[in-house]
Amino acid sequence: MSAPFRFPRFFVTTPAPCPYLPGKTERKVFTELSGPNAAELNDALGRIGFRRSQGVAYRPSCIDCAACVSVRVVASEFQPNATQRKLIRRHSDLEVTACKPWTTEEQYELLCRYLKARHPVGGMVGMDESDFADMVEQSPVKTFLVEYREPSADGRPGKLVGACLTDQQGDGLSMIYSFFETDDPARQGLGTYIILDHLLRAGRAKLPYVYLGYWVAEARRMAYKARFKPIERLGADGWRRFEPDQGELPLN
Known part of the structure; x- marks a missing residue:
């Protein structure tokens, strides 16, 4: 064979x-x-x-x-808590579209604003439009760029306030990279909302998991991943549920 x-x-x-x-x-x-x-x-x-x-x-x-540590959320069992339900209601007017992985100038400008605000000394801060196009468009698997926009008006699409490069795998959605507006008081918690939206979408599609990438307990900027339950981590004995020590978790 x-x-x-x-x-x-x-x-x-x-x-x-x-x-x-x-x-x-x-x-x-x-x-x-x-x-x-x-x-x-x-x-x-x-x-x-x-x-x-x-x-x-x-x-x-x-x-x-x-x-x-690799972590994933069990989307098939996920139930948003009170804070998360409030966030879902706050952003329920956003128009969400799963687009083909093809970049636009608007997306790139949003990415630059996000990196400047959240990761000013990170490895991606010098990314130009060609680098961004490579990140999004060079995918050998089923990939989407999920856009989050303000409500459309007069037949014109609203402002792009968030986006997430997402792979659809056989057992779930893998969130490759998300970026969003960080300084709009009316759109606080957009990063968390994008994850919530993926969890709800995976649940509706009968996909059991949403993969959130790596979690480092000592890295505060990754603490937001512990907000989503039930959550599993990958260890020597496979995927197992765990309860992170959450402490004071900032909104993403």
């Missing part, structure tokens, strides 16, 4: 400064996603903690640290 696709070749990056924990270094293992079975390979790797970036699947492979 032959395998449905050739076993991939894996490579390891050279160590680099960790973007989450000061004084630490990161290293990643990665493989190429290409050919007619790219989607199947991406699904299989996603279930063991890999993430997609363009035509590559990667996961942390640090020598002396295991702080990055």
Whole structure:
């Protein structure tokens, strides 16, 4: 019996400064996603903690640290709490569209505002329009750019206030990267709302999970992921539910 696709070749990056924990270094293992079975390979790797970036699947492979933990929310059982229901009502007027992964100038301008406000010294801050197009459009799997807009008026689309690059996998939605307006008082909590919207959409589509990427307990900027329950993390014994130590969690 032959395998449905050739076993991939894996490579390891050279160590680099960790973007989450000061004084630490990161290293990643990665493989190429290409050919007619790219989607199947991406699904299989996603279930063991890999993430997609363009035509590559990667996961942390640090020598002396295991702080990055893959997490996913059980969308099939998710019930928003009182605060989350209030946020859903607040933004219920937004018009949401799952678009083909094709970039626009409006999207890029929103991304730049988001990076300047939230990640001014991050690795993406120097991204130009060509880099952004590569991030969105170079996908070998089923991908959408989900747009969140103010209500349309006079037949014209409203202002773009949020977007999320999202993969549809066999067992759920994988949120690759989201960005949104950060300084509009009427649109506080947009990052959280985008996750809530994905959870509700996955539930309606009978997709069991929403993958949120990596969670680092010591990294405060990742604390928002602990708001969504039931949540699972990937360990040596597979995916298991857990209760993060939430403390004071800021709105995303």
